[in-house]
Amino acid sequence: MKIDSRKKIRHVSGENIVLMPAAGTADMTQVVALNESALELYNMLKEREFTFDDVVKAMLDTYEVDEATARADAEKWVGQMREQRLIID
Amino acid sequence: MATGVTLTIGGLALTVSGGDSVAKALALPGMGAFRGETNGNDVHLRLDERVELPECRWLHRFDIVEETAECRFGVDASGIYYYTFGDSGLLRFDPRTPGTVSLNTIDDPNILRFALWTAYSMTSLWRDAVPVHSSVVVCRGRAVMCxxxxxTGKSTHTSLWLKYIDGCHLLNDDSPILCVEDDGVFVYGSPWSGKTPCYRQERVPVAALLRLEQRPENSIRRLGTIESFTALHPSCPPALAHDELCTDRMVDFIGGVISHVPVYRLGCLPDEGAARLAFNTLMA
Structure with missing residues (x-):
């Protein structure tokens, strides 16, 4: 999998957001907000192909967590990023 | 022989030059109220130019609803933006020289009016000024942008302020100019006010932005950063959201606005209570 480089992270008043293309609807803006840890993972993994284990390793390298917690958090992050199509296959 | 006049809109001095189109532009509703000199000429609108349309990547297509004219917004290989209006109208804007916009000759006055708005919205984005789709009421020297x-009832809501709250007047009913300036966030009247002939050469500090939604009862809530962003962004010129560079500028602009001005969501009925609730919350 990889991060969709066409979707750009933008910074507004301390928030990290991605504008989602309005799906044919006028007068609607949808954004996805990334918190600091989600953004950190995003920055570590962008611009390359990566596997689920790479995400777990990035978590373990960055945070003082055990492997089970890292796996659970990695699963959650990948799931949410996929749901918003910020990660593509 | 080219002729030129100066209009001052949204704090920008626009020199409008060209042939016969200059007089046509000035004759459009509301334009006359914005004639006047300021210090320096910030922006140059060149009418009756020979605009050639190169190969473009089209980013957005839309109709000017009441004119049934199809319009397109695109960018060529060198990063120059083009709009087409109906069968023959053309606009050219090079972001490397953002103080100049060129238009060809546009005969239909309604399309010319829209093309001038479009030209303004392109160049003004590079000066931290954006036409925002809204109805604006000024109350005791401060503006509320609906x-x-x-x-949704933007005009209805501002008309309720005029009716029930003392010391109010309408600034603009469709497309005022919102500006981030050194000393704060201001809104200006403009020659584009929808169906309401309200063309005021006026600069007013913004008290609040108010995103309206029709609801069975009145309620008001202040929005956080992300909701404030999504409240304002769709009211900015929509074509520009389809381009990366324009979006960069727009996001910076909106960030500047919402870090200085509170944004609220008003669920409302079209009644006196809605105006009083908003007034008591925003102006107290």
Missing amino acids: LGESG
């Missing part, structure tokens, strides 16, 4: 989808 945002919302078409048909």
